[in-house]
Amino acid sequence: MDFIQLGLGRWLHILAGVMWIGLLYYFNFVQVGALKAAAADNTGAGITKHVAPRALFYFRWAAVVTWLAGAMILGKHFLDAFLFLKPAYYPIGVGAWLGTIMLFNVWMLIWPNQKKILGMVSATDAEKNKARRVAFLASRTNTMLSLPLLFFMSASGGIFRTVVFG
């Protein structure tokens, strides 16, 4: 049982996490700049029509799988981490909260607004402009939060926690 929860669970958490954060970095480090450049010569349609919807599909579902696998790894220590009940779980508690905030941003801010931007739901030009700004800032916020998230994840277990936090 421990093998499934901790062994396979952690593997799945990392696999899905790489896909989630990898696509987040793709959006922020590649696509935003690419769409800006494409706007100059009107060549962005291919990205918004064929690339962005596929990337967003894997992005938002990888976020769910990452969170669920993370919760599975925590198991009976879920509340120890989220409520900061035991010092040993403080570092992963921070990671868990950051991941939860980021998941909220994906499903409540980025995805609903991207649907307006990409024309999956009807929206006026003014609504699309507002949606662009909200989705952009939520995406940038997640990029910012990913730095401490990955730090606390990688420094939360065994020898790593001892070395980093004493």
Place this chain on the structure above:
Amino acid sequence: MKNPLDSLWGTVICGLILTLILYNIIKFAMQ
């Protein structure tokens, strides 16, 4: 004042600063 999240480097620097702040809070709390 310009929003630092409008720039990619501003976003990365904010992330590093936040990491440093949270690290010190948690390190202090664990002592």
